[in-house]
Amino acid sequence: MLxxxxxxxxxxxxxxxxxxxxGFDGVQRLPAACRAAEATTAEAEHLALAFLSQDADSVVARTLSKAGSSAASLKRQFEDFSARQPKVKGAAPEQPSVGASLLALVRxxxxxxxxxxxxxxxxDAAGKNSWPR
Structure with a gap:
């Protein structure tokens, strides 16, 4: 039974x-990722940026490396995407609101x-029943 x-x-x-x-370390990095992007709403790409800003030996970085990519390269791509999104000039809120894409992703x-x-x-998507570390 599930x-x-x-x-x-x-x-x-x-x-x-x-x-x-x-995982929660990445969640805690989410507001900083939103502030850097001048966003008032946290979306899925901001959570990706938060996870990609973790240390170079994280499971995310190791998994990307095994897949033939790098955390730094993917982070740059998300930053480029984020730079093209609408901005809120001035002080971004300390706690951004949760956007639809982020909520759908986490649900x-x-x-x-x-x-x-x-x-x-x-x-890291490496739970006890998933791809081996």
Missing amino acids: AAPRDDSPSSLFSPESWTEK GANNERAALGDEFLSG
């Missing part, structure tokens, strides 16, 4: 109790977490 998804409200999905330690990840029987969300 585990049921946890509460999929933004407050639950973005709480520290829902994530692995490294999908939460459903996948439940289907895999994993306990926590993670930014």
Whole structure:
């Protein structure tokens, strides 16, 4: 029997109790990624930037390297994309609002977490039942 998804409200999905330690580190980097992009709404690409700003030995960086890419290259591509998006001039809010693409991404990840029987969300997609590290 598959585990049921946890509460999929933004407050639950973005709480520290829902994530692995490294995963929540990426979530905590999200406001800084939004400020750098002068965005008031956090979208999926901002979360990608937050995870890609983790250390060079992160699971994300190692996985990209094994796939023939690099975290630095992908980060530059997300930064280029972000630079072309509408900006809010002036001070960006300390806590951006959660955008539709980010919420859909994290809700999908939460459903996948439940289907895999994993306990926590993670930014590395390397849960106990997925691709070996």
